[in-house]
Amino acid sequence: MTEEMKKARKLVAEARKILVFTGPGLSAASGLPCSGDIRPSKSYVQGNCSSALYVPVSYQQFVDSTRHKLEHWKFLYSSYPLYKAARPNAAHEVLVSFEKKGRLLAVVTQNEDNLHRLAGTGTDCLIELHGTWLYAECLDCFDWIPMDEVFENFAKDGFPPLCHCGGWLKPAPLMKGEELEREFLIKAFKAARDCDLVISAGSSLRAEPSSSVPLAAKAAGKPYIIINAGTTAHDRAADIILNGDAGQLLPELLS
Numbered sequence: 001m002t003e004e005m006k007k008a009r010k011l012v013a014e015a016r017k018i019l020v021f022t023g024p025g026l027s028a029a030s031g032l033p034c035s036g037d038i039r040p041s042k043s044y045v046q047g048n049c050s051s052a053l054y055v056p057v058s059y060q061q062f063v064d065s066t067r068h069k070l071e072h073w074k075f076l077y078s079s080y081p082l083y084k085a086a087r088p089n090a091a092h093e094v095l096v097s098f099e100k101k102g103r104l105l106a107v108v109t110q111n112e113d114n115l116h117r118l119a120g121t122g123t124d125c126l127i128e129l130h131g132t133w134l135y136a137e138c139l140d141c142f143d144w145i146p147m148d149e150v151f152e153n154f155a156k157d158g159f160p161p162l163c164h165c166g167g168w169l170k171p172a173p174l175m176k177g178e179e180l181e182r183e184f185l186i187k188a189f190k191a192a193r194d195c196d197l198v199i200s201a202g203s204s205l206r207a208e209p210s211s212s213v214p215l216a217a218k219a220a221g222k223p224y225i226i227i228n229a230g231t232t233a234h235d236r237a238a239d240i241i242l243n244g245d246a247g248q249l250l251p252e253l254l255s
Contacts, residue, residue, distance in 0.1 A: 001252075002242075004240055004241070004242055005242060005249075005252065005253065007240055008225050008240045008242060008253055009253060011197055011223050011225065011239070011240070012197065012199075012225075012253060012254060014197075015103070015195075015196050015197035015223075016103055016196060017103070017105040017194060017195045017196045017197070018098065018103055018104055018105055018195060018196070018197050018198075018199065019105050019106050019108065019191050019192060019195035019197070019198045019199070019213075019214070019217060019222075020095060020104065020106075020107050020108070020198075020199045020200075020201060020250075021107075021108045021109070021110075021198065021199065021200040021201070021203065021213055021214045022107060022108070022109040022110065022111060022116070022200075022201050022202055022203065022246075023109075023110045023111065023200070023201070023202040023203025023204065023205075023228075023246075024110065024111060024202060024203070025201070025202025025203065025228060025229060025245070025246045025247070026089075026091050026092070026111065026201050026202035026246045026247060026250070027086065027089070027111055027113050027115055027202070027247075028202070028245065028246075028247055029089040029090070029091065029245070029247030029248070030086045030087060030088065030089045030092075030113070030115055030247075031082070031085070031086055032082065032083065032086050032113055032115075056175070056176045057071055057072040057175065057176070058175060058176040058177040059175040059176060059177040059178035060177055062170065062175060063139065063170075066160060069160035069168065070158075070159070070160050072171070072175075073154060073160050073161065073171075076151075076171055077151055077154055077155070080133070080147070080151055083113055083114070083133050086113060086115060087115070087118065088115045088116075088118050088119035089115075089247050090247065090248075090251040091201065091202075091246060091247045091248075091250040091251055092115050092116055092118075092119035092121070093119050093120075093251075094250060094251045094254045094255065095107055095116070095119070095121060095250075095254070096119050096120040096121055097254075098254055099121060099122060099125055104125060105125075105191055105194060105195045106125055106126075106127055106187075106188070106191035106195070107121055107125055107126050107127065108127045108129060108188045108191060108210075108213050108214075109126070109127070109128055109129065109130075110129055110130050110203060110207060110210050110211075111128075111130070112128070112130050112131055112132055112133050112172075112173040112174070113133060114132050114133055114134055116128075117132075117134075127184055127187050127188050127191070128184070129174075129180055129181075129184050129185070129188060129210045129213075130173060130174040130180070130210065131171075131172040131173040131174045132172055132173065133147055133171075133172070133173060134146065134147055134172065135147055135172045136150045136161060136169040136170060136171050136172060137169065137170050137171075137172050138163035138165060138167045138168070138169055138170075139167050139168045139169070139170055140163065140165055140166070140167025140168070141163060141165045141167055143163055143164070143165065144172070145161075145163065145164075145169060147171070147172075150169060180209065180210065185209065188210075188213045189213060189216055191213075192213050192214065192216040192217040192220065192222075193216070193217070193220055195217055195222055196222060196223075197222060197223050197225070198214045198217035198218065198222050198223070198224050198225070199214075199224075199225045199226075199227065199250075199253070200214045200224070200225070200226045200227065200228070200232070200234065201227040201228070201246040201249075201250045202227065202228060202246035202247070202250075203228065203232065204228065204230065204231075204232050204233065205226075205228075205232040205233045205234045206232075206233045211233065211234070214234065215234060215237060218234075218237050218238075223239045223240075224237060224238050224239050224240075225238065225239065225240045225241075225242065225253070226238040226240070226241045226242070227241075227242045227244070227246045227249045227250055227253070228241075228242075228243070228246060229243065229244055229245055229246070230243075
């Protein structure tokens with residue numbers, strides 16, 4: 001065990017209200033790539049797509065154009081089996097254990113993969129800032145439709161999905177240029193204020209405003225531990241940096 005890990009474990013042992021901020025690196029052990037690295041399968045484009053990267057459709061493009069709606073839904077349909085098959089790993093499970101002990105104040109996540117929910121993190125504890133693959137949302141009536149139902153219909157007609165009311169459906173995961181839910185941000189920043197230790201695991205901490213949550217805890221005088229494979233935008237603010245796979249190091253830290 002490294003000296004940095006020993007220091008980090010001491011901070012964890014002394015804490016009673018821990019805020020854990022998670023990013024895509026936490027789900028790598030579950031077989032999910034970081035969102036920017038997702039590649040469409042051969043069902044998405046014709047020919048050899050091994051080197052083809054999907055260029056994300058922005059929220060405004062999606063709203064304005066039927067063609068962009070179809071393009072985005074085709075990509076999601078291609079990617080969905082990967083997310084559907086993914087299962088929580090040891091990092092997700094150790095957070096559930098800490099919640100049961102009453103020491104986990106909140107899990108604030110950038111991840112849309114639903115793995116925290118599948119592991120058993122309580123809905124009162126979980127704040128999904130970037131949405132979830134579980135649902136699609138109607139742009140007209142704001143009803144939420146299970147994604148399984150949406151993709152079942154999409155597989156039949158290949159047309160951008162419509163709500164029961166006739167309005168266009170938008171996938172719940174946050175799109176480029178789309179604002180975060182104000183309610184979720186308020187809850188996340190309240191947790192940052194109320195915690196006595198913040199841990200960021202598996203995030204490069206460059207996506208704003210979500211990445212400001214752990215920084216707000218640090219600004220309030222709370223110790224800040226970063227776990228990530230590579231540098232982050234907050235390295236200078238961290239009290240301790242554990243460089244490596246978050247899926248492996250977070251269970252070691254919290255065990």
